[in-house]
Amino acid sequence: MSTGSPVWVPKEIDAERPNAARVYDYLLGGACNFRADREFAEKLLENNPEIAGAVRHNRAFLGRAVRFCVDQGIRQFLDLGSGVPTVGNVHEIAQSRAPGCRVVYVDHEPVAVAHSQRLLEHNRDADALLADLLDVDTVLGAEPVRRLIDFARPVAVIMTAVLHFVPDSARPHATVARYVAEMAAGSFLVLSHGVRGEQEQVRRGYRMYDQSGTPAGGRAREEIHAFMTGTEVLEPGVVWTTQWRPEFNPRARVEPAWIYAAVGRKA
């Protein structure tokens, strides 16, 4: 796509600045991105070629976690920081395993939400909302959330690869705690988060994000574990995405996948 504005581009978009949602889309092989996003992603890959695998492993973890939740009886999903629709969207995975699963996507990036809404036009059990996940009252009070998600019943709240875009100053742990407080017993929290690596290439990668429209910063494993407060972290704990209940060869990859993953159940 060129940086000229195709019809699907919401007016408020600054196509000249790389944006996390569209960079991630490009890294996953999607077409919903601008030149600035692609150039930025290529620089990220130059700095650390393993990023390409890391985003795919994150996406694969999301798929396994959604299937796991469906198998545990969950029929409603709130996906916060859902991104541009791509391979293996939550509603596709959940509804193919259990028709009628209800899903609400939330993102603060207008292109991601416009695409999600278009994709879901004829899906009465799923919708997308343009909102900042940090504004918990707005998210929980929004029409699609109230229509599709019943917080009195178990729900899966998903925050994958999003909280590293939220700085400590915005109090992300308190925000997650508020969602957990709203969740009924038997609900699940599905989370993944970029690591704060000591390696220079990891630090350089985050410094590059600082120059983008969407700064990012990894966190230590213990800080990521702290997001799960209020839930019982299920086996195998807070682990690399590749290590979270792999479906094929459990020993295939154990080296760092750059992103930690965890699923917790609220008692």
Ligand SMILES: C[S@@+](CC[C@H](N)C(=O)[O-])C[C@H]1O[C@@H](n2cnc3c(N)ncnc32)[C@H](O)[C@@H]1O
């Ligand atoms: C790397 S993508 C992850 C997409 C998807 N969750 C996944 O794991 O495949 C991060 C997404 O989080 C969104 N995001 C970042 N901060 C957000 C916030 N405060 N509120 C809502 N969305 C946010 C970005 O716009 C982007 O689409």
